[in-house]
Amino acid sequence: MISRLLVANRGEIARRVFASCRRLGIETVAVHSDADAGLPFVAEADHAVRLPGNAPADTYLRIDLLIEAARRSGADAVHPGYGFLSENADFARAVIDAGLTWVGPPPEAIEAMGDKVRAKEIAAAAGVPVLSAPDRPTETDLPLLVKASAGGGGRGMRVVRTLDRLDAEIEAARAEAKSAFGDGTVFVEPYVEAGRHVEVQVMADAAGVVAMGTRDCSVQRRHQKVVEEAPAPGLSPQTEAAMCEAAERLAEGIGYRGAGTVEFLHDPGADRFFFLEMNTRLQVEHPVTELVRGMDLVEAQLAVAEGRALPHDVPHRGGHAIEVRLYAEDATYVPQSGHLLTFDLPADGGFDLLGRSGVRVDSGFSSGDEVSTFYDAMLAKVMAWAPTREQAIRMLVGALERARIHGVTTNRDQLVDILGDPVFVAGEMTTTWLESRPISAESPSDSQASARTAVIAGALMLAADDAERRTVQQGIPAAWRNVVSQPQRTIFEGHEPVEWWGTRDGFVVDGVTVLGVSPTHARLESDGVTTETRGHMSSDAPGSPRELWVDGPLLSARLREVPRFTDPADAVASGSLLAPMPGTVVKVAVEAGTPVAAGDVVLVLEAMKMQHTVTAPHAGTVTEINVEPGAQVASGEVLAVVEEDA
Incomplete structure (x- = not known):
């Protein structure tokens, strides 16, 4: 009988296994990287063991660290979850050799199905129909699918529609599979378009x-x-x-x-x-x-x-x-x-x-x-x-x-x-x-009426927030003036400005009856229908541009405040290639001074176990390369500059 189970995984699947263990009276052990230390699965486990580092190759893919974690925590069984080492026969054997109960299939079965080429041969022998590609594909065999032999979750998979792209897509699939699963083996099979x-x-x-x-x-x-x-x-x-x-x-x-x-x-x-x-x-x-x-x-x-x-x-x-x-x-x-x-x-x-x-x-x-x-x-x-x-x-x-x-x-x-x-x-x-x-x-709020409701509610919530933050004249209504010359204006990116007045009796907006406003709520009536909205602001810095989320019935909007004045330092040069997400630079394909065509690969980023190419937006010359392989970059960071041809 299993008494203490270590889950060699993270996040949702670790919590899922823990839930069944709690019902069965089995103690639980979590392992976690540094980045995951504060997540719910760690807090919900009876015991937790730190795996130093963050990259999967340094943490959740380290068989030696996982076996040691089981030993140190007193676990007598290991559940692999999904992904990571869940289909790794060597890990299954290491668990069994350590005298622990392996909650999974026999290593031999994992090995048989883990090699997807061999798995197809076994399936065919069992009378199960399979797809197969020729050793030397031609145009008539297209499209083809490159797949990682140890893969899953779409990683290490590439569709090839022209033969000249086959080698490049095989290389990309190998790199992605190696990063995600520790095994860069890939194979090719016919791709069925409408299956x-x-x-x-x-x-x-x-x-x-x-x-x-x-x-x-x-x-x-x-x-x-x-x-x-x-x-x-x-x-x-x-x-x-x-x-x-x-x-x-x-x-x-x-x-x-x-x-x-x-x-x-x-x-x-x-x-x-x-x-x-x-x-x-x-x-x-x-x-x-x-x-x-x-x-x-x-x-x-x-x-x-x-x-x-x-x-x-x-x-x-x-x-x-x-x-x-x-x-x-x-x-x-x-x-x-x-x-x-x-x-x-x-x-x-x-x-x-x-x-x-x-x-x-x-x-x-x-x-x-x-x-x-x-x-x-x-x-x-x-x-x-x-x-x-x-x-x-x-x-x-x-x-x-x-x-x-x-x-x-x-x-x-x-x-x-x-x-x-x-x-x-x-x-x-x-x-x-x-x-x-x-x-x-579009979001559910993107019908014209609901979108406008969200924008008006957001503008009034910001005004109410400003009124609460001020340290003088706190008893005066928000934006109140003795002599009104013009309405106040709040502008969110991508939306028409909201014009409003602050009066003794509260806020006034044309076409809307304002029934109540706070920094986190707005109750508005339009055409006889009352809508209750809730808001959440992302910035606590007074005077800084804020981001606001507004929710209501069939209404969800993310609003970004447009600042009244723009800092010139925030501008970027024309042709700048910005990081689409935080990640790691895994490849720089060109050097400064290299001529490129529109769509040419300039850099490759890796984030969340997937690789993403950053390409030239137009034909021109690479004038700047600001990063090198291995560099960690933030979303919006300028990676390179491609100066457009005259």
């Missing part, structure tokens, strides 16, 4: 393997999943049964134990499917299966690790579950970092099976936490379980719209947009759908 990503959850013990139904994970950006649901919509019963049988055959053929996922590419036009890979671990999206099955998969993992038998008549609670991944990223999928001022997601539960239909939130962060640049950009998984798919969509949209997230840009509004798209509602999405459609960068 669906459907996977089967399996659980296995000594008595055999049981498939627990399908999940659809087709909504992806940059090969990373964004929306997942169970069961996969629109599959014929025959196809679903064939997928489950193929997954069971494959897992049984390698002597699998514990939780695993077999991933398939489904061609809806021909109603056929191909084996992609097997993930020998718990998936990020496992909760949607838990909700429709009514089974705690982490508890099942622990039972198998302890040598206990699983129920092979797996319950099926029914209904439909949908999960979205809430990322710290902007509308162009660039990861964001910073201080998470407010993180309030309405939920009926977290890390549990829910006793009735509702919303579950599995999060790695809380209000006040710092989102660093060292790890994945996912903040939380928000999921809804309801009797029907349509009800689950509506419930999930409502939860996202009511969320209050301040301090870091997220994809929340895009998730709402995706869930309401007719293609998604009809269940007709494919793996290329998301990146082929224009994703709205």
